[in-house]
Amino acid sequence: MLDVRRLRLLHALSVHGTVTAAAEALHVTSPAVSQQLAALEREAGVTLVEREGRRLTLTRAGQVLVAHTQLVLDQLAAAEADLAGLRARVAGSVRVGAFVTAAARLVPPAVRSLRASYGEAVDVVVHEMEPEESLPALRRGEIDLALVHAYDLMPRDVPPSCEVHELLTEQVYVAMPTDDPLAAREQVELAELADRKWIMPRTDASCHEMAQRACGSAGFVPSPQAYCDDFGVMAGLVDAGLGVALVPALAARRVPEGVLLKPMARPVRRVVSAVLRTRTEAHPAVRVVLERLAAASGGDQ
Missing domain, CATH: 3.40.190.10 (Periplasmic binding protein-like II)
Structure with missing residues (x-):
């Protein structure tokens, strides 16, 4: 019989990559993780981990067992939820x-x-x-x-x-300064903003990829003037005249007075x-x- 607590340790090793990180995640000591993994191997009757340099990596058998463990952990979470659902409080x-x-x-x-x-x-x-x-x-x-x-x-x-x-489903707007030449338009064609500087999300964010694709479909690559994580900061930089940006409605509830939000002629939604x-x-x-x-x-x- 495989011990679920030991299976959790093997799963944690697969997720966190090292014995030390797995131990920290589960609030146990590193020697305890190593001992329990050795006990799990004896229960399974196969080698589950092997050493590569100073790290332990999963064998093929270990990977198979982790995949099954994920299903077990999902079922345990569902069981806990079902039991909690029977309580009145x-x-x-x-x-x-x-x-x-x-x-x-x-x-x-x-x-x-x-x-x-x-x-x-x-x-x-x-x-x-x-x-x-x-x-x-x-x-x-x-x-x-x-x-x-x-x-x-x-x-x-x-x-x-x-x-x-x-x-919710929200629209993505073009954020531009109130004195932009296109500010009077009800809708904006992104292609008309090809010569503007852009305030862009950081490059590893999906919002960055969205902006790249939206501009790409309009026939140009945006020229970034700034990168930042927060849409509120982006709106502030637009207000300062640093460039234009694409901002979802949820993030656009509070923008500076000097910023206009314009729908795109070809809408993008989130x-x-x-x-x-x-x-x-x-x-x-x-x-x-x-x-x-x-x-x-x-x-x-």
Whole structure:
């Protein structure tokens, strides 16, 4: 019989890459991890890890067992949620991974609503994460709910054994100074902005790829004047006359007076969703957090 606790250690090693990192993630010592992995190998009857230099790596048998372990951990999470759903009281801690704009615009009103209804019984722990970080963290069981976005120009894959709850669909606007020659237009053709300087998201963000694709479909490559993570900072730089930018509606709720938001003639839209591991919505605390996030989103923007 394979020990589930030891399977968790093997899974943690596959995720974090080193015995030390796996031990830190599970709050145990490195020698304990090594000892338990050796015991798991005896239970399995095959070699699960091998040493490469100073690191332990998974053998083919170890990789196969980790894949099965992921299914086991998903089922355990679902079982815990089902059992929690049988309790009358709504209570528990819910870990939410949210990208910056969602953490600023959706999470606070959801938390205020939860506090008004349940006081301290429902504890929301927030981790600021881009979807590229939050979806793997959800799969690993490090968070319970991931707030993610996906542009219609570039759909996002969701990990297996997860389910998607769409919260809102928002339009992406061109942010430009009020004195821009195109400011009087009701809609803007991106091709007309080919000679402008651009405020761009950082290059490793999906928002950067969205901007590149939108401009590329209009026939030009944007000339960046600045790179930054925060859409609020981008709007401030637009207000300063540094360039133009593409800003989703959720991030554009508060822009400086010197900035205009113009729809594009060829619209780009972004869908914001909550992603959960399958059946964890049965957990009462997770369910009410999802409900309050949906209420805070307000649908289309």
